[in-house]
Amino acid sequence: MNWNFKKMWPTAAMSIAAFTAMLNADQHKYKDKQQPMRCDRPSICGPDMGMAVTPPARPFTDDACCCDSGEFSLEVAGFYWQATEDGLEYGIQSQVTAPTSATTTDNAANLVSASYETPDFKWKPGFKVGIGYNTTHDGWDLELLWTHFNGRGKSSIDNTGDANITFVPLWSAFSPAAGGDTDGTILFASEASTSWRLNLNMVDLELGREFWLSKMLTMRPSIGFRVAQINQRYGITYSGGIFGSTLLDLTDNVEMKNHFTGGGPRVGLDTVWNFGCCSPCGGNWGFFGDFAFSLLYGKFKVDQEEYTESPAPPFDTTAIMETNDNFRSVRGVLDLAVGIQWTSLFNDSNYGMLLQLGWEFHQFFNQNQMWRVNRIGDSSTTAHGENVFAQSRGDLSTQGVTLTAKFTF
16 A cells, blocks of 8 residues: 555645534633633633643734634644664674684674674655644644654675684575585675665544643643655675676675555654743743654565566576565554753734744554574585575664744635
């Protein structure tokens, strides 16, 4: 199941419009029974404690107050995040003498002062775009937010000419042909490179209510729905060592895809700890701390293949492995954010502005569903080896700095 997020926006916008119309239709029916509205208190400086318990905290502009109607908001955010994932180790660097022939490769099995090599995860920009509506129904608000991010990771090693280091591949199911000089040898390489790519799209639909818990503290519980598409590609290339012997002279290529698409309920709690001065200073400062958790039911599509390629024309390729795995499952997602914010009304309180600068963190549990497949046990006369399958499970996470601007009108 593929999601086209661009085509989803018109449908989602129509859903919001229908829902907000229903809420506004109730405002006159319940007007006399409701607690004082937000227009009855100072705009951004905290509630009159003589008012109802947990009075709404999100201020209305003057236009919304005089017309007894809701108001819209537009949100834009830019961020600089790093995406990382567990279980992507692609080889082991061992401080042992590199084998010099097929008959001395037993030394490659020794791990001395060894270290695992993982991709170098890069920092990359991304964005969020959202639209919201503050209803007149008890201070409820409705928000739709799209998050887009492309993560990257890559690395390489080159031990060519260094006789004191042996690199052991962790993802190769390659086995030299039986009967040759390399028959039954332990795999080792002198060069390796990786490329990992992440394409992340999330759409969140939230219904929340922000209210004053005290003179300086607000909370906003929310319920909603999240749809997420998480696509990963991981490629590894091994060369040199046993792959670069005079009889083989090959490049070993491992290519993997790990795609997930799903949706499910999301609950959250946002808090703002206000400090500093209010009007007439020009705004209100505060620390914010947000938390949310969602459960996504969706489908994994995992494809893996491995092939060797001759470095010289006609660049012959030989398939070693080709597998795919499609299954459905439930995955959890944890969202956290902390930082500082500034809010204000301007142009005679006809418009509102919110600016936030914070650190954001997302944990996508058990997203790595790729398998490590290795060939072991080939004899020196016949290929009696077997494939060993190891689960390469791990969590995916994104974290970094986010700058958000929200305009209310």
